[in-house]
Amino acid sequence: MTRIPATFAALRSRSEAALIPYITAGDPTLEVTFHLVRELARQGADLIELGVPFSDPMADGPANQRAAERALQSGTSLARVLELIQRVRPLVSVPLILFSYYNPIFRYGGERFARDARQVGVDGLVCVDLPPEEADELKRETDRQDIDFIFLLAPTTSVSRARMILKRARGFVYYVAVTGVTGVRANLPTELDDMVRRIRAISPVPVGVGFGISSPAQAAQVGRIADAVIVGSAISHVIETYAQQPDLVAQVGAFVGDLKRAIREGATHSLSPLAEVVPKTQT
Amino acid sequence: MPKLPDARGHFGPYGGRYVAETLMPALIELEQVYRTCRRDPTFHRELRALQREYVGRPTPLTFAANLTRKLGGAKIYLKREDLCHTGAHKINNTIGQALLARRMGKSRLIAETGAGQHGVATATVAALFGFDCEVFMGSDDVVRQAPNVFRMRLLGAKLREVTSGTRTLKDAMNEALRDWITHVATTFYVIGTVAGPHPYPMLVRDFQAVIGREVRRQIARQEGRLPDYLVACVGGGSNAMGLFTAFLTDPAVRMIGVEAGGLGEGHNAASISGGSVGVLHGSKSYILQDETGQIRDTYSLAPGLDYPGVGPELSYLHDQRRVTYVTIADEQAVAGVKLLAETEGIIPALESAHAVAYAAILAPRLQPEQVIVLNLSGRGDKDLSVVARHMGLDEQSAGV
Structure with a gap:
């Protein structure tokens, strides 16, 4: 069993949802990312998503766009992200997932990417603009290297299409909570718990939920219905706020610690009516 | 030469659909509607009449x-x-896409523009067909193509000035795609050129x-x-x-x-x-x-x-x-x-x-x-x- 299923199996035995913080690698520098990855793991991150910055991130809102700009400014590339993972991999045990647009990987070369990613210890890949119709070529390479290719589902995905995608799923499936780009939202869609429940009912792999989740209360709310809670833009905001401060790593760590505690404590943190109606079950 | 693109939108190794999952169902629907219209004599009659009497x-x-x-x-x-x-030639395409948008029951058109010609052509058909319209344009282009900016406003379109990235056409397209991801249920994205995800390269070509x-x-x-x-x-x-x-x-x-x-x-x-x-x-x-x-x-x-x-x-x-x-x-x-x-x-x-x-x-x-x-x-x-x-x-x- 690769690291990702093992992690979910352990969490399931504790009836606990995973927290997956997302940070853009190289924001504000790769050196800071090195320390952030270790801090996130210490603060209870169960898996960590590292974004590969791209000049034209069409699925990202302003917070992650600016994070990518800062990362590119500091000279980050896919090759340097892989070097960073090689350095930090022996120091953390959590699964590390790359989150990338396709072009940097295509340019690097799919086969070479999968081989190098495996070698440095990448566990999974989310390629946000590579739907199953175009993914075969790269997925063949990541499958061969035992890297979990993680597909996305969206609120616009029909049930029959979801079945087609889930048939190919590995690691977990990433459910996009909102019809929109990444970014902080005041409220999550009211139909979210229904959607997640329906996907979990037909999914052979755990279901992670991301996009728009930004507060500990929202994380707790999603933690009760999903197998994993993914938080990105809100962390990018913290990084942006403290980018020039000596306590940047501690501040991000404190925020992620709050998110994890909220998920663990579940109901007590949530102001949402979901708390009363959704039993904490794990399938 | 084979009939291109193939069923999945490829021209040899090129083309395809590299987009966020959120947009995939909309692209598949657009392709189905377009393929139906392509075989529909009524659609062609209406398109030809507009080409003759309006364009x-x-x-x-x-x-x-x-x-x-x-x-x-x-x-x-x-x-x-x-x-x-x-x-400019841009209106050949926007007339066609406006007919598709109407058939799909959309209420709002969005477009990216560089020189402003496609923005004007989209704003024009939006006025003609009664769609709401927002046009994304890089802030550098807003300055260098000022006359077209005013034309779009006069036609009732809302201009969305894009200040991210290089503030030109590619950033306008990024922003239009983000808007489409967010409002995909009500909005039709009128792409102005033979680029973008399938079926756009095919349908824009056909209209031109x-x-x-x-x-x-x-x-x-x-x-x-x-x-x-x-x-x-x-x-x-x-x-x-x-x-x-x-x-x-x-x-x-x-x-x-x-x-x-x-x-x-x-x-x-x-x-x-x-x-x-x-x-x-x-x-x-x-x-x-x-x-x-x-x-x-x-x-x-x-x-x-x-x-x-x-x-x-x-x-x-x-x-x-x-x-x-x-x-x-x-x-x-x-x-x-x-x-x-x-x-x-x-x-x-x-x-x-x-x-x-x-x-x-x-x-x-x-x-x-x-x-x-x-x-x-x-x-x-x-x-x-x-x-x-x-x-x-x-x-x-x-x-x-």
Whole structure:
């Protein structure tokens, strides 16, 4: 069993949802990312998503766009992200997932990417603009290297299409909570718990939920219905706020610690009516 | 040549659908609706009526007698897309997409624009059909194409100024895609060129192909033969595909795509001449990128060509050696504006002036009985202040 299923199996035995913080690698520098990855793991991150910055991130809102700009400014590339993972991999045990647009990987070369990613210890890949119709070529390479290719589902995905995608799923499936780009939202869609429940009912792999989740209360709310809670833009905001401060790593760590505690404590943190109606079950 | 694209939107290795999952169902639906419309005589009747009575088609094929005499070589014909309503070929496509949007029950159109011509053409059909309309435009382009900005506002469209990235066409397209991801249920994204995810490269080509179909009929009447050369500027490539498509199976007709050479090495927008294969804005094609796969900044005096990608079918036709690509620098394009203005009394758009400038190089090398058809894709009114400044005149003394 690769690291990702093992992690979910352990969490399931504790009836606990995973927290997956997302940070853009190289924001504000790769050196800071090195320390952030270790801090996130210490603060209870169960898996960590590292974004590969791209000049034209069409699925990202302003917070992650600016994070990518800062990362590119500091000279980050896919090759340097892989070097960073090689350095930090022996120091953390959590699964590390790359989150990338396709072009940097295509340019690097799919086969070479999968081989190098495996070698440095990448566990999974989310390629946000590579739907199953175009993914075969790269997925063949990541499958061969035992890297979990993680597909996305969206609120616009029909049930029959979801079945087609889930048939190919590995690691977990990433459910996009909102019809929109990444970014902080005041409220999550009211139909979210229904959607997640329906996907979990037909999914052979755990279901992670991301996009728009930004507060500990929202994380707790999603933690009760999903197998994993993914938080990105809100962390990018913290990084942006403290980018020039000596306590940047501690501040991000404190925020992620709050998110994890909220998920663990579940109901007590949530102001949402979901708390009363959704039993904490794990399938 | 096989019928392209294939069922999954590929032109050989190019094209496809590289988008966030949120958009996939909308693209699949759009493709189904379009394929139905393509077989529907009612759709074609309505499209033809609008082309005739609203756009002003067929546009003339003008023999440029003075220019031909001055250059001393092949006969040059101008396909007068500058005479379309709104002043450029862009409306051929927006009329078609507006019909699709209406059939799909959408209430809002969005568009990206560089030179502002596609923005104006989208705002125009939005006014005609009663859609809400928002146009995304890079803030640098808002400054250099001010007349078109006002035209869009006058037509009732809302302008969304894009300040991210390089503040030009590619960033406008990023922002339009983000808006579409967010409002996909109510909104129809009117892409302005033969790029983007499948089915856009196919349907924009089909709507623009009327240009080449008319040229075929017109040149047969005027010359009794096929042209030897077709020349068109290539940014995203919609006017080029519009002219070329009807001639792709005639091996005797040579095709030249003129890319923006800008200021030369490192400061241009020549995706095929100077780029490499990559994925941008939903399709695989030649793009301008660095060695790590980041999209490079582009430059051209012509905002409609200032884009780091090109339609996937044009990349395929390059690999097949069916279309030859050349570059024309800013300087040459401005000279092309003056040349056509002074010889024929026609002021071309800076984009189209790239094609004029190349025709001026090509014609003298050919025999007098040979024929060049040049796509005059748009009129130059929008560029007057840019051209004046480039010629060393301040706007006041130029009177613009």
